Amino acid sequence: MKFIKHLWHSLTHLSPEEHYPIIMMYGNKQIVIEHVEELISFTHNKISVLCQLGMVEAYGEDLLILMMQQDEIVIQGTINEVQFSPEKRRNV
Amino acid sequence: MNFFQLRAILGYVTFSIKGKQFVQFFHHCAQANISLWDISLLNENEAEAKVYTVDYKKIKAVAEQLQFTMTITKQNGLSFYMLSLWNEKQKIVALICSALLLYGLSHTVWHVEINGVPVHLEQKITEQLKRMNVYRGDFSTSRLPVEAMESNIMETLPQLLYISVKKRGTIYVVEAVEKKQETSESKLTPRHLIAAKNGIIQKMLIKDGQAVVAVNDFVKKGDLLVSGRINTEENIDEANEEDEVARTLLVASEGDIYANTWYELHVSSNLFTTHEQLQGGIINHYDINIGKLAIPVKFWPKINFKEKEITEIKERTRLFNRELPITITKRTIFDKQTIEITRTEDEAKQQGIDHALEDLHIKLGKDADILKYYILHEKVESGKVKLRLYVSVLENIAQAVPITKEDK
Numbered sequence: 001m002k003f004i005k006h007l008w009h010s011l012t013h014l015s016p017e018e019h020y021p022i023i024m025m026y027g028n029k030q031i032v033i034e035h036v037e038e039l040i041s042f043t044h045n046k047i048s049v050l051c052q053l054g055m056v057e058a059y060g061e062d063l064l065i066l067m068m069q070q071d072e073i074v075i076q077g078t079i080n081e082v083q084f085s086p087e088k089r090r091n092v
Numbered sequence: 093m094n095f096f097q098l099r100a101i102l103g104y105v106t107f108s109i110k111g112k113q114f115v116q117f118f119h120h121c122a123q124a125n126i127s128l129w130d131i132s133l134l135n136e137n138e139a140e141a142k143v144y145t146v147d148y149k150k151i152k153a154v155a156e157q158l159q160f161t162m163t164i165t166k167q168n169g170l171s172f173y174m175l176s177l178w179n180e181k182q183k184i185v186a187l188i189c190s191a192l193l194l195y196g197l198s199h200t201v202w203h204v205e206i207n208g209v210p211v212h213l214e215q216k217i218t219e220q221l222k223r224m225n226v227y228r229g230d231f232s233t234s235r236l237p238v239e240a241m242e243s244n245i246m247e248t249l250p251q252l253l254y255i256s257v258k259k260r261g262t263i264y265v266v267e268a269v270e271k272k273q274e275t276s277e278s279k280l281t282p283r284h285l286i287a288a289k290n291g292i293i294q295k296m297l298i299k300d301g302q303a304v305v306a307v308n309d310f311v312k313k314g315d316l317l318v319s320g321r322i323n324t325e326e327n328i329d330e331a332n333e334e335d336e337v338a339r340t341l342l343v344a345s346e347g348d349i350y351a352n353t354w355y356e357l358h359v360s361s362n363l364f365t366t367h368e369q370l371q372g373g374i375i376n377h378y379d380i381n382i383g384k385l386a387i388p389v390k391f392w393p394k395i396n397f398k399e400k401e402i403t404e405i406k407e408r409t410r411l412f413n414r415e416l417p418i419t420i421t422k423r424t425i426f427d428k429q430t431i432e433i434t435r436t437e438d439e440a441k442q443q444g445i446d447h448a449l450e451d452l453h454i455k456l457g458k459d460a461d462i463l464k465y466y467i468l469h470e471k472v473e474s475g476k477v478k479l480r481l482y483v484s485v486l487e488n489i490a491q492a493v494p495i496t497k498e499d500k
Contacts, residue, residue, distance in 0.1 A: 039115045039122070044133055065131035065141075070122050 021051035021084070028079045030066065031058055036073050039065075047075050054086035103145040103169025106130075110138045111160040120154045145171055198412045200231045202262040209268045213251065217266060220245050226264055234407070261412045280344035281494055285318035287311040288491040291351030301345025311351065311489075318345040320495050342495060349490040352463070355452060359479040361444030363472070365433050373397060373427030381406075381419040397427040440477045441470065448481060460487035 022034040040048040063077035131141040155162040301318040469480040
């Protein structure tokens with residue numbers, strides 16, 4: 001019973017200490033990134049966002065920000081590449 | 093409610109932001125929990141985005157703080173539409189005037205048509221309709237329903253046999269039929285009058301026929317009182333002695349035979365009873381009902397009555413001939429008090445007797461008179477006074493029966 005509880009908890013609860021960026025892609029037309037801390041750059045070809053554990057960069061053509069909230073961003077356009085760089089962190 | 097509906101209701105602003113490093117501006121907006129969408133680049137130093145109208149002041153403050161130039165390019169949503177409409181007041185005035193005019197026209201009587209009656213009755217019906225605000229050109233928002241109009245006219249004009257009032261949009265069509273009074277002579281056939289009940293005859297008012305009984309005679313139910321067969325001297329002389337039928341004249345007996353009759357009544361009257369009394373406090377509340385949805389329009393003052401009696405009147409709104417799915421409900425709340433009454437034995441007895449005599453009088457008709465009553469037996473049982481009454485009544489006991497061929 002304890003094992004099942006532990007398994008269920010591990011499946012349904014992400015560790016609050018680890019703010020991984022959650023990335024969802026809808027084909028190559030839309031990308032949703034959660035746990036965003038800051039928008040770093042925004043051009044037609046590249047959008048970079050900083051998360052706690054690294055930087056996410058989306059490369060493509062005709063990129064625009066479909067929606068932007070406190071910790072979430074939706075990018076739209078023709079996405080060619082998504083890159084995650086864990087070494088690029090905010091200097092605390 | 094989805095995102096697009098929310099946008100339409102709240103309203104949103106499309107703006108352009110100009111300055112170097114405008115990503116800072118978007119970062120500050122995100123920090124301030126301001127939602128932005130459709131952010132696109134116009135050129136290297138300029139971007140366009142959309143924001144809710146409610147957040148516009150916040151975003152303006154951010155732009156001023158970071159020294160960015162902000163320009164509104166478009167405003168969308170219900171709030172802006174309402175604002176633009178408000179700026180064009182003539183449209184609102186025209187809309188209200190049109191609605192009022194339409195309402196006025198739909199509640200005005202444009203024509204009243206009366207069919208099926210002679211001129212003198214038509215005039216009387218027209219007068220009655222006028223009293224009920226139904227005449228050409230009358231404007232009224234609350235008229236009686238057609239059923240009430242029909243019953244009102246029938247009460248005031250007893251010479252009518254039938255009336256039908258129909259409302260077709262703004263036109264009233266009245267169809268009526270006059271009673272044709274047939275002569276009583278043609279209707280009445282030869283008949284006897286017999287006793288409908290046992291009794292002692294007190295008075296006789298005979299219009300036609302030959303009396304068989306006299307005052308102070310005791311008659312039983314079914315006894316012949318007035319005969320419709322009259323033997324005349326002329327007939328006896330003229331007719332053949334063997335032909336009895338030829339010597340008799342058959343008439344329709346008419347008249348009233350009043351007799352003293354008796355009834356035994358069993359009466360039961362409560363010693364303890366409750367009585368509901370309205371105290372005079374009245375509150376009217378109004379609701380508008382659209383389907384099952386009730387929107388209170390007037391819901392004040394608050395009801396502070398300990399006990400209340402509520403009546404509801406529902407009125408369907410109409411536009412020309414069509415009933416709208418909107419009902420106006422008038423709810424009248426009366427202040428009520430329930431009083432417990434304890435009666436003495438005499439009071440309960442008297443009340444029981446009064447009610448019993450009144451009931452008997454209603455049952456026998458207005459021509460009957462209650463002469464006297466006697467209490468045969470009385471007892472108190474289970475909080476009730478139980479009585480057995482003997483009532484003496486003066487009533488018309490004559491009952492017409494047709495003379496059959498066998499009688500002839």
